[in-house]
Amino acid sequence: MTVIQGINLLNHFFVLLLLSGAGYLAVFSSDQLHALVLLFLNAHEAVVLIWGVAFALHLLVLGYLVYKSGYLPKWVGGLLIIAALCYFTQSFGNLLFPQSKAVFTSIGLLSTLEIALPLWLLIKGVNVEQWKKRALAAT
Numbered sequence: 681m682t683v684i685q686g687i688n689l690l691n692h693f694f695v696l697l698l699l700s701g702a703g704y705l706a707v708f709s710s711d712q713l714h715a716l717v718l719l720f721l722n723a724h725e726a727v728v729l730i731w732g733v734a735f736a737l738h739l740l741v742l743g744y745l746v747y748k749s750g751y752l753p754k755w756v757g758g759l760l761i762i763a764a765l766c767y768f769t770q771s772f773g774n775l776l777f778p779q780s781k782a783v784f785t786s787i788g789l790l791s792t793l794e795i796a797l798p799l800w801l802l803i804k805g806v807n808v809e810q811w812k813k814r815a816l817a818a819t
Contacts, residue, residue: 739761
């Protein structure tokens with residue numbers, strides 16, 4: 681998913697090149713340049729939806745691992761799984777039903793539940809007793 685987003689940044693770079701006013705762009709009319717800019721911006725948006733599917737898979741696995749680990753509360757894993765489902769819904773919904781973009785984008789807002797993991801780690805941390813218990817059992 682990181683590679684997808686890294687390559688996707690090229691679309692923004694191409695937009696900057698097209699709007700730079702370089703001399704070699706004089707062969708394009710103003711309308712053609714605007715059309716190309718819009719093409720690259722739309723391509724960026726489409727790739728973000730594809731990235732959302734990859735990120736949802738990541739969150740789904742991470743949520744399951746957090747849920748099963750015992751080092752963090754199960755509800756944190758549950759929120760990660762819900763966030764993954766929201767990313768899936770947003771990505772597939774916008775790809776399959778672009779006319780209902782507002783609905784799927786609002787569902788995607790629930791994906792902010794993923795903030796539960798870093799907040800919990802920042803404020804409370806992992807269950808150290810459980811960590812030591814499993815470390816002793818492994819040795």
